[in-house]
Amino acid sequence: MAQPRVLVVGGGLAGLSATMRLAELGVAVDLISLVPVKRSHSVCAQGGINSVNALTRQQGDSEWKHFDDTVYGGDFLQHQPPVKEMADWGPRIIDLMDRLGVPFNRTPEGFRDQRRFGGTLYKRTAFAGATTGQQLLYALDEQVRRHEVAGRVKKWEFWDFLAPVLDGHGRCRGAICQDLVSMQFRSFAADAVILASGGCGLVFGRSTMSMACTGSAISRAYQHGAAYGNGEFIQVHPTAIPGADKLRLMSESARGEGGRVWVPRTPQDPRDPTTIPESERFYFLEDRYPKYKNLVPRDIATREIFDICVNEGLSVERDRPCVYLDLTHIPRQELDRKLHGILEIYEKFQGVDPRSVPMKIFPAVHYSMGGLWVDYQRSAGGGMEEGSPRNHQTTIPGLYAIGECDYQYHGANRLGANSLLSCIFSGLFCASGVIAGGEGASRTAAEEPARLFDSALRREQDRHEALLGRRGGGDNPYAIHQDLGALMTRVATVVRRNDQLAAAYDEVCTLEERWTRSAVSDTGNWTNQNVTFTKSLGDMFPLAKIILKGALLRDECRGAHFKPAFSVPGLSATDPVDRRREAEAWCDRFAANTERWLKSTVARPGADGHPQITYEDIDTSLIPPRPRLYGLVGADLIEEVWRERQASVAEGASRATVAAAAT
Secondary structure (H helix, E strand, O other): OOOOEEEEEOOOHHHHHHHHHHHHOOOEEEEEEOOOHHHOHHHHOOOOEEOOOHHHHHOOOOHHHHHHHHHHHOOOOOOHHHHHHHHHHHHHHHHHHHHOOOOOOEOOOOOEOEEOOOOOOOOOEEOOOOOHHHHHHHHHHHHHHHHHHOOOEEEEEOEEEEEEEEOOOOOEEEEEEEEOOOOOEEEEEOOEEEEOOOOOHHHHOOOOOOOOOOOHHHHHHHHOOOOEEOOOOEEEEEEEEOOOOOOEEOOOHHHHOOOEEEEEOOOOOOOOHHHOOHHHEEOHHHHHOOOOHHHOOHHHHHHHHHHHHHHOOOOOOOOOOOEEEEOOOOOHHHHHHHHHHHHHHHHHHHOOOOOOOOEEEEEEEEEEOOEEOOOOOEOOOOOEOOOOOOOOEOOOOOEEEOHHHEOOOOOOOOOOOHHHHHHHHHHHHHHHHHHHHHOOOOOOHHHOOHHHHHHHHHHHHHHHHHHHOOOOOOOOHHHHHHHHHHHHHHHOOOOOOHHHHHHHHHHHHHHHHHHOOOOOOOOOOOOOHHHHHHHHHHHHHHHHHHHHHHHHHOOOOEOOEOOHHHOOOOOOOOOHHHHHHHHHHHHHHHHHHHHHHOEEEEEEEOOOOOEEEEEEEOOOOOOOOOOOOOOOOOHHHHHHHHHHHHHHHHHHHHHHHHHHHHO
């Protein structure tokens, strides 16, 4: 029997960690990447990576609290066993990366330095300046290179994943890929395929994601039958630099190190911001969220900044919405030691030194909480059972998804610095299950009949030739992409309204039909970026439909998904009796909404080209859902009423158990 082989698609943190672990376990790996591995989008991550540590333990922190912060921040829209397992692995992952040589910032005593990120009250985030993603990526790449030299790993850089190859039983047996230099096609036989291809930011045109983040790989898996989970949950990061080509992230680490968000109380105040007195500045996050201040979760900070600029008219500039992110009160030496990477980006693209002048920032599309639906097996301890072939397997047997392209860990909103942890964790954790999933097979993928791969290869070649054969006069695919991005950004980011979502869905269908008539300007067979982009554009439409239809059907506000028509305001009554009655009514509505909408959205491709939406119950057995308040007016009273109700329910259940035992 031939030796088993695994194909990993994506050379970022998730893909590299999975490759490293598989190679350590003795499995041969083909690693496919659109770009050189060291240019994968993970390199752009700035702020840090979360885990409990010795410092936070002294303050009362624990893995359980990290777990709780994650599910609470995600509005309980994630299965809890995988999140618990991730939080439990966190300290070990940080220690591993430290041993692999990641240059984490240190305190004067030599301990790893920590910073605080949003949605938590602990300094739980380890960091390497403001280039943490790059340092983690380089450390993992170094390990993979060792296995490459030993012959256990073969890298295929500048290759594009086109389609999974499925056998007669619907099991993934490999993939068809294309060399983006020679434009040649190749089939890869694999006993498992792991997608680690990142998010789909380019569906929105401009985002903080790299230009390679088209979502094409996950869309192609979806179009071959893999279910997609929670697609409507898209994170809009509160602080980014607007740009004509893309939006550049200003990491949450800037606020974690003491950066303050504010606007002048006088709209469009023309004065130099450094001369505006404190009394004439509106630190609106600190004012409205005194507990978390500038480190409220990202969805809340984003909506507040959007509201300040758009609805309250307090934007710093009249023609461009923005607020100040101020670091000027922090010593320059401290800024350079901890934030040099992002300050250099701002200075390069804005021509202003953010150490002496407040930055101007505005929210931008940043991350996909949703992604390919993946399975898991719960362990006896409430986490995930290590070694189970169900872990991270999509609805296509043998096809796995990890990192940002799965939906598993972040629910309705991702807490900052949890992304790097989830990427590395999912890559390391799934490896043993991938191996177990291939054990016991009567033959390896390499022993499958050649016709299985030949027919799949011909389909992709025919599709490619059909695109090249489109005659001039058709729509420009780049213009269609601009229209798609503008539409999605307008209706499916910070604020969502049903009438706009319904109209946008129809418009996306129209754009997709225009795409079928678009023509490529380059018909060559060498480094043809035009045809590659046109293919990727076609694969954006299924994802756009999933996002829009999921958002249209979900009539509630949850994390990053905000519909004003379904928002629940805080308490307004001042009389104690009336205020208590309001809190009771608030909890009634919350309970009804939890019963109706605490479910994962699951999309599957329909025969008519439209996503078929169903819903899946969520495992909340470890931490019962509770109101996600973060500074809502009347939060203390609402929490009191909710706790009383939960205690009453628990007491009733206990009495019923005693009565049943007595009979």
